[in-house]
Amino acid sequence: MSVVYRDIPKEGLSRNEFEEELHKIGEERYHDKHPFHHMLHGGKCNKGQVQAWVLNRYCYQSAIPRKDANILAKTTDRELRREWRHRIEDHDGSETAPGGIERWMVLAEGVGLDRDYVMSTRGALPATRFACEAYVNFTRNMPLLDAIASSLTELFAPKIHKERIAGLLGNYDFANEQTLSYFKKRLDQAPRDVKFGLEYVLREADNGEKQRRVMDAVFFKTDMLWAQLDALYFAYVEPGFVPPGAFVPDDRK
Amino acid sequence: MSVVYRDIPKEGLSRNEFEEELHKIGEERYHDKHPFHHMLHGGKCNKGQVQAWVLNRYCYQSAIPRKDANILAKTTDRELRREWRHRIEDHDGSETAPGGIERWMVLAEGVGLDRDYVMSTRGALPATRFACEAYVNFTRNMPLLDAIASSLTELFAPKIHKERIAGLLGNYDFANEQTLSYFKKRLDQAPRDVKFGLEYVLREADNGEKQRRVMDAVFFKTDMLWAQLDALYFAYVEPGFVPPGAFVPDDRK
Numbered sequence: 001m002s003v004v005y006r007d008i009p010k011e012g013l014s015r016n017e018f019e020e021e022l023h024k025i026g027e028e029r030y031h032d033k034h035p036f037h038h039m040l041h042g043g044k045c046n047k048g049q050v051q052a053w054v055l056n057r058y059c060y061q062s063a064i065p066r067k068d069a070n071i072l073a074k075t076t077d078r079e080l081r082r083e084w085r086h087r088i089e090d091h092d093g094s095e096t097a098p099g100g101i102e103r104w105m106v107l108a109e110g111v112g113l114d115r116d117y118v119m120s121t122r123g124a125l126p127a128t129r130f131a132c133e134a135y136v137n138f139t140r141n142m143p144l145l146d147a148i149a150s151s152l153t154e155l156f157a158p159k160i161h162k163e164r165i166a167g168l169l170g171n172y173d174f175a176n177e178q179t180l181s182y183f184k185k186r187l188d189q190a191p192r193d194v195k196f197g198l199e200y201v202l203r204e205a206d207n208g209e210k211q212r213r214v215m216d217a218v219f220f221k222t223d224m225l226w227a228q229l230d231a232l233y234f235a236y237v238e239p240g241f242v243p244p245g246a247f248v249p250d251d252r253k
Numbered sequence: 254m255s256v257v258y259r260d261i262p263k264e265g266l267s268r269n270e271f272e273e274e275l276h277k278i279g280e281e282r283y284h285d286k287h288p289f290h291h292m293l294h295g296g297k298c299n300k301g302q303v304q305a306w307v308l309n310r311y312c313y314q315s316a317i318p319r320k321d322a323n324i325l326a327k328t329t330d331r332e333l334r335r336e337w338r339h340r341i342e343d344h345d346g347s348e349t350a351p352g353g354i355e356r357w358m359v360l361a362e363g364v365g366l367d368r369d370y371v372m373s374t375r376g377a378l379p380a381t382r383f384a385c386e387a388y389v390n391f392t393r394n395m396p397l398l399d400a401i402a403s404s405l406t407e408l409f410a411p412k413i414h415k416e417r418i419a420g421l422l423g424n425y426d427f428a429n430e431q432t433l434s435y436f437k438k439r440l441d442q443a444p445r446d447v448k449f450g451l452e453y454v455l456r457e458a459d460n461g462e463k464q465r466r467v468m469d470a471v472f473f474k475t476d477m478l479w480a481q482l483d484a485l486y487f488a489y490v491e492p493g494f495v496p497p498g499a500f501v502p503d504d505r506k
Contacts, residue, residue: 029497126476127483130383137390219498223379226496230380231480233494234487241486243479244282245472 008208008215015202018211022198022218026156029222032163036229036237041163043171047112048249050172052236054108055247056128056228058118061104063132065091070139071147083196090189103182110179123247127231131224138220145210149201149217153225154194161186261461261468268455271464275451275471279409282475285416289482289490294416296424300365301502303425305489307361308500309381309481311371314357316385318344323392324400336449343442356435363432376500380484384477391473398463402454402470406478407447414439 006021013021031037039045040053068087075081093099108118117123139147161183168175177184205211235242242248259274266274284290292298293306321340328334346352361371370376392400414436421428430437458464488495495501 035492035494125480127380127384127480130387130477130480131380133390134383134386137386223496223498224383227378227380227383227484230487230494230496231483233492234483238492239486239490241288241483243476243483245476 008211010208012206012208012211018205019198019202021211021215022152022155022201025215025218025222026153029219029226030153030156030160031222031225031229032156032160034226034229034233036233037160039237041167041171043167045172046249046251048251049232049236050174051111051113051249052232052247054104054111055113055118056124056232058104058108059121059124059128059132060135060225060228061091061101062119062121063136064100066136067139067147067150070136071144074139074144074147080200087193100182100185103185107179107182110174110176112174122245125231125235125246126243128228131227131231135221135224138217142217143213145201145204146213146217148197149205149214150221151197152194152201152214152218153221154190155198157190157194158187161190261464263461265459265461265464271458272451272455274464274468275405275408278468278471278475279406282472282479283406283409283413284475284478284482285409285413287479287482287486289486290413292490294420294424296420298425299502299504301504302485302489303427304364304366304502305485305500307357307364308366308371309377309485311357311361312374312377312381312385313388313478313481314344314354315372315374316389317353319389320392320400320403323389324397327392327397327400333453340446353435353438356438360432360435363427363429365427375498378484378488378499379496381481384480384484388474388477391470395470396466398454398457399466399470401450402458402467403474404450405447405454405467405471406474407443408451410443410447411440414443 008021012018036053040050045053065088068084068091071084072081072088089097089099091100093102105115105118109115121129135150138150142150165180165183165187168180201214205214234240235246236249240252242252265271289306293303298306318341321337321344324337325334325341342350342352344353346355358368358371362368374382388403391403395403418433418436418440421433454467458467487493488499489502493505495505
């Protein structure tokens with residue numbers, strides 16, 4: 001039985017213990033442990049595999065502002081909405097700033113993909129779409145605490161972004177300041193976001209039942225990130241079965 | 254470009270052409286074409302792989318009455334609701350008849366799984382859960398025509414059920430009249446169900462736009478069935494990476 005499945009007492013863990021427990025989920029289940037990430041960061045992906053990753057991960061990027069809008073829609077607390085709202089702008093951009101999705105499109109074009117094809121999500125793996133929509137639905141259907149808690153994988157993200165920037169820059173021709181600007185920017189944005197989300201959850205989850213729900217939300221989120229990499233690995237690494245209708249790299253046509 | 258992507262004229266295809274087009278989706282994309290099915294029916298699955306299939310497919314079985322309830326909830330047409338309602342009873346059972354989910358549990362116990370473990374879905378692959386919930390959400394969020402159309406994979410099911418009964422009986426010790434009663438029963442039920450659904454769709458999809466929506470609903474459904482077998486193959490055949498927390502067969506512990 002995994003360490004992260006420890007029983008939580010009815011009155012809840014102390015703040016420090018609970019925070020530690022959340023970190024343990026990341027240590028065990030965050031997708032930086034997945035073989036596809038090791039390949040990607042270690043320079044072992046070929047062009048088609050990198051394209052497949054960028055193309056599929058677009059589904060996740062484009063789900064983010066929708067899940068954040070669900071969270072806004074859930075609370076009557078104007079202060080909370082004001083604080084949370086900038087996440088939507090961070091991704092969708094404004095008249096003066098391009099936003100995270102546009103930065104993702106720069107990466108997509110940098111790896112040789114057609115912008116419209118990527119944005120249509122026609123070539124994405126169905127499993128990717130199901131996982132990303134599960135996230136949007138989770139934030140729509142669950143209580144505010146659970147919905148906010150599902151963002152807490154940001155706790156584990158700065159490390160993966162740093163590794164990714166270094167790994168991609170060191171290993172791939174397409175990688176440069178411009179194509180990797182999405183990850184660079186997230187290094188500034190994520191710590192602010194997670195500080196707020198973590199503080200909220202540590203304050204609001206004030207008994208064992210709520211702490212259990214928070215942990216389950218983080219499990220759910222690590223599952224949906226992991227499932228995306230499983231699907232990529234299955235279709236584009238081993239055994240390499242591309243489902244009907246999904247993106248086929250040039251070298252496999 | 255696949256044959257099933259033919260353009261549909263604005264006024265729609267003729268009834269016969271449209272029906273033929275629906276059958277073509279099955280010929281190209283129904284999950285009887287998936288390598289996992291060839292393994293299963295050909296006697297190539299070991300015990301753990303059969304267990305994983307039964308365990309994961311339970312998520313799909315248990316989603317069916319929920320998707321049918323969404324369809325009932327969508328129409329003010331009492332005749333349609335009365336016709337559709339028996340599907341829920343077929344799966345959930347009644348005081349006098351066990352129902353399809355109970356028949357599935359007989360299969361689960363027949364392959365050596367614990368009933369409560371299966372029903373908890375704790376060991377199911379996250380990708381399976383995401384795909385099955387995508388189906389429930391599809392029927393919740395889409396118009397009645399699309400929701401009904403997503404059932405039309407039943408057109409292709411009798412063939413797979415017959416193959417499955419023969420393939421399982423011929424190849425596995427656990428297979429007998431009792432453990433395979435789910436599939437036997439579906440051979441009686443599915444033709445009635447699909448006759449009604451097909452008739453409804455052929456009648457209601459009376460222009461090109463609606464026919465396109467019907468076809469997209471069937472594409473969606475074949476995708477979600479296919480994605481479940483992709484996930485099984487990935488975790489339990491090749492490369493055999495079981496995601497954190499999912500069922501681990503005895504021979505791999």
